[in-house]
Structure formats: C-alpha cells, structure tokens
Amino acid sequence: MSTTAAKRPKDSLTEMTQILLPGDANALGAAFGGSVMGWIDICAAVCAQRHARQTVVTASMDDLHFHAPIKVGMAVTLRARVIAAFTTSMEIGVTVHSENPVTGERQLTTSALLTFVALDKDGKKLAVPPLEFDTDEERAAADDARDRRTERLARKDRGARWLALVLQADRGR
Numbered sequence: 001m002s003t004t005a006a007k008r009p010k011d012s013l014t015e016m017t018q019i020l021l022p023g024d025a026n027a028l029g030a031a032f033g034g035s036v037m038g039w040i041d042i043c044a045a046v047c048a049q050r051h052a053r054q055t056v057v058t059a060s061m062d063d064l065h066f067h068a069p070i071k072v073g074m075a076v077t078l079r080a081r082v083i084a085a086f087t088t089s090m091e092i093g094v095t096v097h098s099e100n101p102v103t104g105e106r107q108l109t110t111s112a113l114l115t116f117v118a119l120d121k122d123g124k125k126l127a128v129p130p131l132e133f134d135t136d137e138e139r140a141a142a143d144d145a146r147d148r149r150t151e152r153l154a155r156k157d158r159g160a161r162w163l164a165l166v167l168q169a170d171r172g173r
C-alpha cells in the first residue's frame, strides 16, 4: 500500500466537453444513454486518477439519473469531482450539462456517482490519498458518501442472491 499527502477536491476537478453527434443518438434524436454513461466513466476515471496518481478501475456506478434529454448538436459538458476518499477507493460525482451552442442556454441533464479503486500494475489494491476539505459543505458531502459506501456494499452482498439465481438458471440452458 502506498500513502501520500492529503489532497483537496479542487486539485482533481475534471471537465470534458463533447458535441452530441447523430452516432450517439437514439431514434428520438436525443443522446443514447450508453454513450453518456461511457463519457461519465471516462471523466470520472481521469478525476480519480488525478487524485490517486495511480491507475484506477471502476468498481461501480450508481445514483445515475437522466434528468433531461440531450438533443443532437448540443455541446455536452461533464464535470467530475472527488466526493470522498476511503482506503483504496474513491467516490466521484459527475454532472452533465447540455448547452445550446446558439443561445448559450445550459441545462443539467445527467448526474451519477462512481466508485474507483486504485490498483498497481499487478492488480494489487493501493491506498489513495485522504481528502482535505476547504468547506463544511465538502465535509458534509463526504460524510454522506461514507453512509452511501456502507449501503452500496450491503446492496452488493444482497445482489449476490439474484446473481446466484440467474447464474444457476444460465447453467441449466
């Protein structure tokens, strides 16, 4: 395990901009959710790597909400921020806004939380730097993230039951 000095959320803030092209759209001329999820994963991964300065892998993506559609031709801006750093994992929050390139009108379209784990080249988990807070709001958000982590891991355990059921059914085919 490696340990390093604490870092602030602002040290790893990450922004990424795309244009929604027809190849990433559904039959309604709005973003295909899978493309947006892919962009969210990349933006969050860069943020997590900036915090850890290690290679990271996605452990989970949750609290994913599509608040509004993104129409073809819109500029799409993703912003990722470290919400909490645990031992080897980090929770990253991502927002996605669409921007009308002509009027400049912006709208929140998507938000998500992702957890990344830092690994060395042999796949061994590595400690990540702790998070240092500038504001009470950042500290409160990290406290919430700690609760979410507990719920998430409990959900993963509970999920083992439906997974076992499906895998068993698959073996019978």
Ligand SMILES: CC(C)(COP(=O)(O)OP(=O)(O)OC[C@H]1O[C@@H](n2cnc3c(N)ncnc32)[C@H](O)[C@@H]1OP(=O)(O)O)[C@@H](O)C(=O)NCCC(=O)NCCS
Pocket (backbone or CB within 6 Å): 056, 057, 058, 059, 060, 086, 087, 088, 089, 090, 115, 117, 125, 149, 152, 153, 156
């Ligand atoms: C993610 C992964 C490293 C977790 O390994 P593991 O041995 O199951 O994990 P552990 O139980 O030892 O937990 C390690 C850390 O991951 C966290 N974690 C594990 N599963 C998690 C999940 N589903 N969601 C959120 N966090 C999770 C744990 O809380 C722990 O964090 P901490 O050290 O900060 O407390 C492993 O499952 C893996 O490599 N998965 C594939 C990753 C991948 O290919 N991603 C897509 C492409 S990048």
